[in-house]
Amino acid sequence: MSNTTWIFKLFNTLSQSVIPPNIIALLIVVPSTILYLTELGVIFWFKKAFKSSFFKLFAARTISSILGLIGLCLYTRFGSVGFFLSIYLKLPGVYLAIFYFMTGYFYLVEGTCTITLLLNRLTALVWPLKYERIWKKLWYWAIILAYILPLPITWHNLFSEVVIWVHDDNATFTLYTDQNDPLIAAEFNGFFTIVCLAINLASLFVYKRTKIVSSQQTDSKQKMESRLTIYSILTFFGQLLYTFYMMILYFVATQLQNFHIDPDLGELIFLSVFNQLCWVNDISTIAIPAFLLLWASEMMHSHIYKLIRKICFLPKEDNNVVMVIPKQAFTSSTMNTKQTNS
Structure with a gap:
């Protein structure tokens, strides 16, 4: 190919366009992370108000x-933006391996936490009156498992040899390591997608069957549970976007x-796709779950x-309600009262 x-x-232009995707990201x-951390702080500060198992699992995923x-x-x-190159060149290899471990491990933890959130919503639909009693005993075990299960397939990253490749501008650089890890990520993405789709289909099936029957709950409670269920499903589709992206990245790599x-074109295609990693990750794992929770x-x-x-x-809102009665209405009401008494 010429x-x-x-x-x-x-693709040559896209591969060299590093700054625009990073500005978008x-x-x-920035606003999404601030909101996400604020929501996490609110949950911890007002523990009694956010005592449901959903918010505990949400905090773990956050x-x-x-x-x-x-x-x-x-x-x-x-x-990608050329920060701290001189520092990276002096770092021992173990620190670079830790950075690499963090990217893979917490990505898998987040996916596992999403599965637990979807299971929480499914049980809320199946047993709307007693699911909290079930999760009262399960939520901490679910969180522990979510953080332990990814370890067997990511612990080896701590011992990986990470190479620093300095680009031609002598400022930007890329960290390279095991070529098999994109395959591991792709396999997990496939497993994650199948499991979450199965749970979502089960939730939709149960929701259609119990939407009318489960009228024992108050309207506000039922509305909240429905919205939290929709939230969990929508955040899954956000992560599904990232899953598809990782599969494309594995394919082009x-x-x-x-x-x-x-080969030259293939390298440019890979770099073009890789440059979009940051903003795709931010939308999928930070922005969507943070802003959707407000709704x-x-x-x-x-x-x-x-x-x-x-x-x-801003000044505090005045919740005191003052009823203003027109003078004419007040006078006529008083006269009617007098006539009745007489």
Whole structure:
């Protein structure tokens, strides 16, 4: 394939366009992370108000998302924009391996936490009156398992040899390691997608059957449970976007040569896809779950709104209601009362 073709020129341009995707990612991740951390703080500060098992599982996933974001910054983002190259070159290899471990491990933890959230919503539909009693005994075991299960397939990352590849500009750089790990990520993504789709289909089936029957709950309680269920399903589709992206990344990294693609073009295609990693990750794992919770939980929305009013030094809302009675109505009412008494 000639290097003068428009396809080569297109991917050559995309592969070198590092700054625009990172600016987009920055505009997404800063407000989303602030909101996500604020929601986490509200849950811990108002424990009695957010005592349901859903918010405990939500907090566990939020922590894994934030730690995964930190790992992604240390392993990928700083290098793509040329931050701290001199420091990275002096770091012992074990630190680079830890950065690599964080990206893979917390990504799998987040996926496992999503599965537990979907199971929580399924049990809320099947046993709407007693599911909290069930999860009262299960939630901490679910969180422990969510953080333990990914270890067998990620612990070896701590002993990986990570290579720093400095680009031609002598500023930006990329960390490289085991070529088999994209395959591991793709296999987990396939498993994650199948399990979550099965749980979602079961939830939709149960919801259609019990939507009318489960009228023993109050309207507000039923509305909250329905919104939290929809929230869990929508955040799964957000992570599904990231799953598809990782599968595409694995394909362009390892399979293009099987289709007799020019090696130079294949490298440009890989770099073009890889450059989109940050903003895809931010939308899927940070922005969607953070902002959707404001809609799903009126209680969380209320606490965030009050906090914003305090930060912006806005006056407190006056909840006292004063009834104003027109003079004419008051006079006629008084005259009618007098006539009745007489």
